Amino acid sequence: MIAKKDLEHMGWLARLELSEEDKEKYTPKLNSVLDYFGELDEVDTEGVEPTYHILPMNNVFREDEVNVPAKPLTQEEALSNAPKKQDGFFKAPRMM
Amino acid sequence: MYDNPDGVMIGLEVHVQLNKLKTKVFCGCTTDYHNDPPNSHVCPVCLGLPGALPKINKKAVEAAIKVGLALNCKIEEHTQFYRKNYYYPDLPKGFQITQYDFPISSGGHIMIEGEDGEHRVGITRAHMEEDPGRLVHEGTIDKSKYTLIDYNRSGMALLEVVSDPDMRSPKEARRYLDKLRNILEYLDVFDGNLEGALRVDANISIMGGQRAEIKNISSHKGAERALLYEIVRQKNVLRRGGIVVLETRHFDEAREITMSMRSKEEAHDYRYFPEPDLVPLKISGWAPAIKETLPELPDARRLRFVEQYGITDDHAKALTSELKLAIFYENVAKKADPKTAAVWICDVLKGELNYRNLTIDSFKKEHMLSVIGLLASKKITEDGAVDIIRTLLDKGGSPDEIVAEKGLLKVEGDIVSTAAEEAIKENPQAVADFKAGKEKALNSLVGAVMKKTKGRADARAAREVLLGKLG
Ligand SMILES: [Zn+2]
Numbered sequence: 423m424i425a426k427k428d429l430e431h432m433g434w435l436a437r438l439e440l441s442e443e444d445k446e447k448y449t450p451k452l453n454s455v456l457d458y459f460g461e462l463d464e465v466d467t468e469g470v471e472p473t474y475h476i477l478p479m480n481n482v483f484r485e486d487e488v489n490v491p492a493k494p495l496t497q498e499e500a501l502s503n504a505p506k507k508q509d510g511f512f513k514a515p516r517m518m
Numbered sequence: 519m520y521d522n523p524d525g526v527m528i529g530l531e532v533h534v535q536l537n538k539l540k541t542k543v544f545c546g547c548t549t550d551y552h553n554d555p556p557n558s559h560v561c562p563v564c565l566g567l568p569g570a571l572p573k574i575n576k577k578a579v580e581a582a583i584k585v586g587l588a589l590n591c592k593i594e595e596h597t598q599f600y601r602k603n604y605y606y607p608d609l610p611k612g613f614q615i616t617q618y619d620f621p622i623s624s625g626g627h628i629m630i631e632g633e634d635g636e637h638r639v640g641i642t643r644a645h646m647e648e649d650p651g652r653l654v655h656e657g658t659i660d661k662s663k664y665t666l667i668d669y670n671r672s673g674m675a676l677l678e679v680v681s682d683p684d685m686r687s688p689k690e691a692r693r694y695l696d697k698l699r700n701i702l703e704y705l706d707v708f709d710g711n712l713e714g715a716l717r718v719d720a721n722i723s724i725m726g727g728q729r730a731e732i733k734n735i736s737s738h739k740g741a742e743r744a745l746l747y748e749i750v751r752q753k754n755v756l757r758r759g760g761i762v763v764l765e766t767r768h769f770d771e772a773r774e775i776t777m778s779m780r781s782k783e784e785a786h787d788y789r790y791f792p793e794p795d796l797v798p799l800k801i802s803g804w805a806p807a808i809k810e811t812l813p814e815l816p817d818a819r820r821l822r823f824v825e826q827y828g829i830t831d832d833h834a835k836a837l838t839s840e841l842k843l844a845i846f847y848e849n850v851a852k853k854a855d856p857k858t859a860a861v862w863i864c865d866v867l868k869g870e871l872n873y874r875n876l877t878i879d880s881f882k883k884e885h886m887l888s889v890i891g892l893l894a895s896k897k898i899t900e901d902g903a904v905d906i907i908r909t910l911l912d913k914g915g916s917p918d919e920i921v922a923e924k925g926l927l928k929v930e931g932d933i934v935s936t937a938a939e940e941a942i943k944e945n946p947q948a949v950a951d952f953k954a955g956k957e958k959a960l961n962s963l964v965g966a967v968m969k970k971t972k973g974r975a976d977a978r979a980a981r982e983v984l985l986g987k988l989g
Binding site (some may be wrong): 508514 | 604
């Protein structure tokens with residue numbers, strides 16, 4: 423059962439600001455998702471191999487070759503969408 | 519038997535950059551970025567732009583297997599990647615691609631020199647992950663207003679080597695790091711001299727308390743200092759009747775202290791889930807072929823040096839503690855007496871290099887061979903040989919030039935003899951004192967001979983010649 427404070431915590435982890443209205447709306451919605459997983463838990467999976475990945479493939483590699491398949495971005499391109507930058511660096515608020 | 523009075527238990531998580539690869543782990547950006555401007559070697563994959571698709575570097579997987587085998591780990595049949603979710607500016611995607619319950623290798627060990635002789639340290643696992651970007655703070659981390667981010671490092675292949683909590687002192691932790699680095703350099707997957715090549719998180723607890731995790735340790739010496747500080751801190755807390763709580767602490771390298779960094783994010787908040795963009799790996803079948811290609815590792819080379827060259831175990835250990843030094847020694851030992859070479863490289867050259875903060879790259883093997891040759895033919899004294907080595911390191915040149923310039927050739931017997939006769943003639947008081955039984959008076963006569971020969975005479979030889987003439 424997801425309580426309002428669990429939702430607030432999830433919001434904080436995802437750095438999402440949730441309004442009181444959001445919280446009222448999403449708490450029951452997430453609980454219905456959780457209920458559905460509860461139903462899945464009841465399925466008998468005795469003897470069934472766990473699914474590690476949805477694609478039936480293994481071992482896809484690339485060779486250790488520089489700039490293959492594509493060239494890197496220029497510094498200007500890399501920073502072009504950054505809200506704040508300084509001396510070629512991305513600039514962000516201090517953490518901690 | 520070491521009794522570990524405080525019940526210290528240390529486990530280390532070492533992040534090793536596989537920086538000998540040409541490219542990053544999931545994209546084709548170069549690993550050769552260390553002297554370049556920030557954010558100049560980045561692409562949609564390592565910047566975490568929407569829609570970018572990671573693809574794993576085959577050589578990185580091979581290197582991880584190599585390291586796993588060298589650490590006596592089992593290479594797992596099934597291995598896969600996960601997303602570890604957290605928000606921090608060094609992580610452009612909001613998650614780190616790493617491994618979780620299916621690491622590439624696990625269950626190994628290495629031997630280190632412990633408090634009471636050979637000591638086994640278990641390796642819990644060694645798993646692959648991507649390096650985050652590099653953060654630059656203006657001023658100190660707790661005072662600066664902004665964080666500047668360079669993603670050139672983002673996406674470098676890392677191997678996180680997690681040890682069991684088997685180390686019982688900061689010294690053992692340091693020895694473990696030395697040994698691990700040594701093995702990695704032998705494997706040629708890692709250059710420890712590059713910035714950020716090896717970073718350490720340490721878990722430490724003492725009897726009666728919970729463990730603290732110390733982050734941000736960037737050197738072997740730093741690890742030892744951080745752990746020494748932490749033991750004192752935890753003991754003080756317990757002595758005052760307090761409780762040592764489970765927490766993460768940050769090591770301030772400049773101030774040599776650890777600081778609590780209380781965080782709301784606990785382990786279960788990482789919300790690991792399988793990385794949908796990377797399919798699982800089934801590569802344990804590669805292990806036998808890779809094992810064939812493993813080079814001789816430090817412990818094996820140390821045993822061989824003792825057997826093949828007849829040198830002491832201490833010398834063999836010192837010589838194999840650095841790959842370049844071992845190669846240097848072996849090149850010299852092939853052309854000169856191996857025992858003499860071991861003595862001069864370990865007991866003299868190594869000390870002189872350390873004193874000057876230099877590595878063996880600063881000394882030519884040809885020069886070591888000439889010095890040993892000059893000694894073997896008795897052309898120079900041991901003091902003269904030390905002088906040559908020091909001069910080579912400080913000023914350069916060649917041994918022969920230095921010998922000529924400084925007049926280091928051992929002087930002939932008759933020069934010593936003449937000098938001794940002069941010294942006796944010029945110092946009647948010392949002669950009288952010596953004859954009256956004051957043995958020390960001989961020292962001033964030896965000194966006079968050395969002065970006359972400008973130090974080229976052997977002091978012991980001068981003493982004998984003087985005794986002969988006075989007797
Ligand atoms: Zn890239």
